[in-house]
Amino acid sequence: MKMKKWTALVLTVFLFFGVFAAGLAPAADAAGKYSWVSVWGSSLVNGSIKISQLSLQDVIPGGSTLRIRLTVTRGGSALRFVFANQYGAAPITIHELSVAKAGKGDDEIVDGTQQPITFNGGKTAVSVPNGGRVTSDVVDIETKALEEICVSMHFKNLTYMTSSGLSGGRTFMQAGGVLNGTISAVNNVRLKNPGEVNISSSTITYHTIPFLERVDSRSSEEGSCAVFIGDSTLVNDTYLYYAKRIIDAGATNVSVINEAIIGNKLLSNGSGLIGNLYGQALIDRFKRDVLDIPGVKYCFVKIGLNDILHQFSKSLGSATPHYTPQQIITGYRTLITLCHQKGIQIYFFTHSPWKGYQRSFLGQTDDVSWTQSMQDMCEQLNDWITSNKEADGFIDCFPLANPADPYALCPSFTPDGAHLTDIGSIAMADLIPLDFVGVTHGRTAASILGVDPYAEKAEIIRRMNDPNYNPNPVTPVTPVTPVNPTTPTTSPYSNIPTVPTSPYTPSNPGGTVFPTVPSNPALPTVPSSPTLPTVITAPAGPGSALPSDPAATVPTTPGSTVPGSTIPGSTAPTAPYEAPATVYPADPANPNQGVRYDVEDVAPNAPASGSVGSTGSVLFILLLLATVVGVGVAVILTITKKKA
Numbered sequence: 001m002k003m004k005k006w007t008a009l010v011l012t013v014f015l016f017f018g019v020f021a022a023g024l025a026p027a028a029d030a031a032g033k034y035s036w037v038s039v040w041g042s043s044l045v046n047g048s049i050k051i052s053q054l055s056l057q058d059v060i061p062g063g064s065t066l067r068i069r070l071t072v073t074r075g076g077s078a079l080r081f082v083f084a085n086q087y088g089a090a091p092i093t094i095h096e097l098s099v100a101k102a103g104k105g106d107d108e109i110v111d112g113t114q115q116p117i118t119f120n121g122g123k124t125a126v127s128v129p130n131g132g133r134v135t136s137d138v139v140d141i142e143t144k145a146l147e148e149i150c151v152s153m154h155f156k157n158l159t160y161m162t163s164s165g166l167s168g169g170r171t172f173m174q175a176g177g178v179l180n181g182t183i184s185a186v187n188n189v190r191l192k193n194p195g196e197v198n199i200s201s202s203t204i205t206y207h208t209i210p211f212l213e214r215v216d217s218r219s220s221e222e223g224s225c226a227v228f229i230g231d232s233t234l235v236n237d238t239y240l241y242y243a244k245r246i247i248d249a250g251a252t253n254v255s256v257i258n259e260a261i262i263g264n265k266l267l268s269n270g271s272g273l274i275g276n277l278y279g280q281a282l283i284d285r286f287k288r289d290v291l292d293i294p295g296v297k298y299c300f301v302k303i304g305l306n307d308i309l310h311q312f313s314k315s316l317g318s319a320t321p322h323y324t325p326q327q328i329i330t331g332y333r334t335l336i337t338l339c340h341q342k343g344i345q346i347y348f349f350t351h352s353p354w355k356g357y358q359r360s361f362l363g364q365t366d367d368v369s370w371t372q373s374m375q376d377m378c379e380q381l382n383d384w385i386t387s388n389k390e391a392d393g394f395i396d397c398f399p400l401a402n403p404a405d406p407y408a409l410c411p412s413f414t415p416d417g418a419h420l421t422d423i424g425s426i427a428m429a430d431l432i433p434l435d436f437v438g439v440t441h442g443r444t445a446a447s448i449l450g451v452d453p454y455a456e457k458a459e460i461i462r463r464m465n466d467p468n469y470n471p472n473p474v475t476p477v478t479p480v481t482p483v484n485p486t487t488p489t490t491s492p493y494s495n496i497p498t499v500p501t502s503p504y505t506p507s508n509p510g511g512t513v514f515p516t517v518p519s520n521p522a523l524p525t526v527p528s529s530p531t532l533p534t535v536i537t538a539p540a541g542p543g544s545a546l547p548s549d550p551a552a553t554v555p556t557t558p559g560s561t562v563p564g565s566t567i568p569g570s571t572a573p574t575a576p577y578e579a580p581a582t583v584y585p586a587d588p589a590n591p592n593q594g595v596r597y598d599v600e601d602v603a604p605n606a607p608a609s610g611s612v613g614s615t616g617s618v619l620f621i622l623l624l625l626a627t628v629v630g631v632g633v634a635v636i637l638t639i640t641k642k643k644a
Helices: 002-023 240-247 282-291 305-311 325-341 372-387 422-429 446-450 454-467 611-643
Strands: 035-041 049-051 054-056 064-072 078-084 093-095 096-101 126-128 134-135 149-153 161-163 169-175 195-200 205-207 214-219 224-230 253-259 297-303 345-349 360-363 364-369 392-397 407-409
Touching: 035 064, 035 224, 054 422, 078 096, 093 149, 126 134, 149 422, 169 205, 214 224, 224 240, 224 282, 240 253, 240 422, 240 446, 282 297, 282 325, 297 325, 305 325, 305 364, 325 345, 325 372, 422 446
Parallel strands: 035 253, 224 253, 224 297, 297 345, 345 392
Antiparallel strands: 035 214, 049 054, 064 149, 064 169, 078 134, 078 214, 093 126, 096 149, 169 195, 195 205, 360 364
16 A cells, blocks of 8 residues: 555656646757747636536537637747646547648638647647646747647547636637537638637627647747736737737847736736636746746736726625735736846836726626726826836836826727727837837837827817817707797697687686586587676686685576586586586696696596486495395394304
8 A cells, every 4th residue: 555655656746747847848959959939828727617516617529629720929940839737627638639821711721731739759649637738749830920820629528628718819619519520620621610719798709728828939040039918908919019010120039929817916816706717816827927938038017907906896805805006016026026037027017097997797887997096006006117126117008098088098999998909909019119129120010000099099189179179078959949839739639629718717817727618519508697797807816716806796696607616596407417627728828738637537528428427326326235235134144143
């Protein structure tokens, strides 16, 4: 038993140092004839998401082929590839691999350029241990700077996609199974029914790159590599546009790679439900993603914003360590020390404006929003970045700001307030001095591409200098055409018969309310009384039906009728129905203003009849009879109970 334990220990140590050595191949070969420099990279993260005891992971179905399309930033005569299974719980096996020049279609390769990728002296399949990495044999394929290539991998077995990069290329998968079979398609010009593997939000798409960690290029010319590292504000094509400037200037010995991770922080690992996707703390992954990169001479850092934002996030705040600006600055100093110990020059980006950004999480768009207190913390970091004498230089991102609001990005530079559009990436690449990587002259990416990133900014400044410029414009309200008082507005009750003119004229037209019975053919006409004296006119109060002036004398001749009231008398006819209440407008000049018809009793066009009153009487009698019968039955039941 003891012997077995010692054997296992020796094997473990051997595997560890063997894997470690494989991941740290020298920058030059044994004869010193060639120089190896990284020309592409993507920092791997743990692709699994854990909910309670359940682990959710993307899978590659058995029989599938993956094709990764990427851009190398320096030319060379040969390539080698590094594959990693850093976060896997078990080894993975890739059964066949190849590399080829990229074709016109997304997943297309140029036929005839396919070259097999082998391992350990020619083996076509490779097993990558969990927590480890492997480096391929040298592939003799000549490439040019900024040329696109495709790396294809075939998996016979279902494989968990535990370790993946989220930037730097695009991955297409021909899923294995009943439809596509299990035959390898690594050398096919096009994949069959390919699907792209990515993670999409409302504004940004992050492209998943499974297991491929790095591509190195061999050249007879001594070369150097510039590594961009940071958070999602650097997960874009800024590094490619900077490489384009270097190549346009005639420098062929400098490559540029990007090791930025979405949601990454300087001092702590990703936290929350999808914290695995945010990667390790940059200070912990710095050795793997910068110091151990073949040919690295320059490092560009843009990190620290998430260290501030996440601690104020609704979904992450309780799970995220809180750090002060001074603690973050201490972390910056650690990076400087690590770089200078290896002769690497280090440059920091200032924090770009981000006002207007609202972190979105599971549909919650206000998970974190800009505040002045968070901005003040960013300003403390920026002040140190632009004034310290420890780093080798800095890149000021302030020119990307909106002139109308210096805390916000220019609208054309961002899709969401914090991340960069393609034109924003061009603008940021042009902020980086070429002499930071030893290139003494060169053009901007904007001039190379023939675009003007600052056209919108110039327009904003022009409008601000306009004395009539309003920084907070209000959309003008379309004026409402006044209603012509001589033209009555159509009412929904316009089919009501015309109300007959009443002999009564109110003395107070403003707000006077007086009910008038609408004309109806079935309504009997009240006979005029020749003895009816003239009603004394008195001011009517709002809402009154008759003048209430106590000084007014109203004759009480039997049978007489005053508009709005019936005086009891032996000859007064009974109205066959109760008319609905009608409220007329306060403004007689506008007859439809404020019109209200109460149709609870009788519809406006209902024929006059006695049905409303008679139906009520019948119901009353039936209710009375039911009550009497009910009481009688109750009494009988009570007597019967007592007898029993």
